[in-house]
Amino acid sequence: MKAPAEVVSTLSHVPGVAAAMVVGSADGLIVEASPMKGAAGGAPDTRKHTAALAAYLYSKVSRASHAARLGTPSFMRLEAERGNICVVGSSDVVLVTIVTAEANLGRVRLDMMKAVREKG
């Protein structure tokens, strides 16, 4: 994977991506994050919460996937009322994006998968 700052910068420019983050998979702490697009001024910053919970959820999904003998999950998407959270694992980190409901999810998925494959 390329440098976290580069990955975050690339993903945050994908249409529909409200925020992109590189998060430690073991500790759930943000390594690098883009600003939250469309957040109202003075609104609380929820990226830290999202990062920790998404990393935690991904670790549980990985366990379920291994338990079902399906191997490591390549892509995880959580669909909610007003958008999606997408997660892709890459050894010690996970890429997390907060995506609007109108986004082209195929493009987001492709760019996230590409980001973890590309060598720095």
Add this chain to the structure above:
Amino acid sequence: MTEPTVVEPWVAAPLKRLAEDARLISGVLLHPSGRAVGQFGFSKAADVMSICALTSAINASSRELGRQLYGKPFYEMHHAGGDRQVFMARCMAGEQEFLFVGVFDRESSLGMVEIYFSEFQKSLEKLRPHTEPTQPLPAGDFEGELNRSLDSLFGPIR
């Protein structure tokens, strides 16, 4: 998870929620003097007594270390062991200061503990009794104060 045992009843609900949400194995809430306020995950008073004494000493040392290094005290500490991790931080409820120490493993993460700890702090602030804080006991009474709080948590030692 075992229910928290507490000296001050208003901390029971926030402590229970923190333990459940952050998936902590054990934890102790105490006054900076070393007096226990509540705990979960421990069955022996001796264990809580050691943890309170050590946490109080570590807190004093890390604050001083922070002052020496950066001119500001350290208020939060994390130690990642091979299997289990320790999170230690201070929290305020009005003018009253508390210390919290919690243990977790791979079922949780530092990020999770941090976010739920910040919610725990908000709960303490919201639920705190609006009375004058009790006068601190003389500094020399550390052992007596610790024993009194342990008696409240586990009952008097016979």
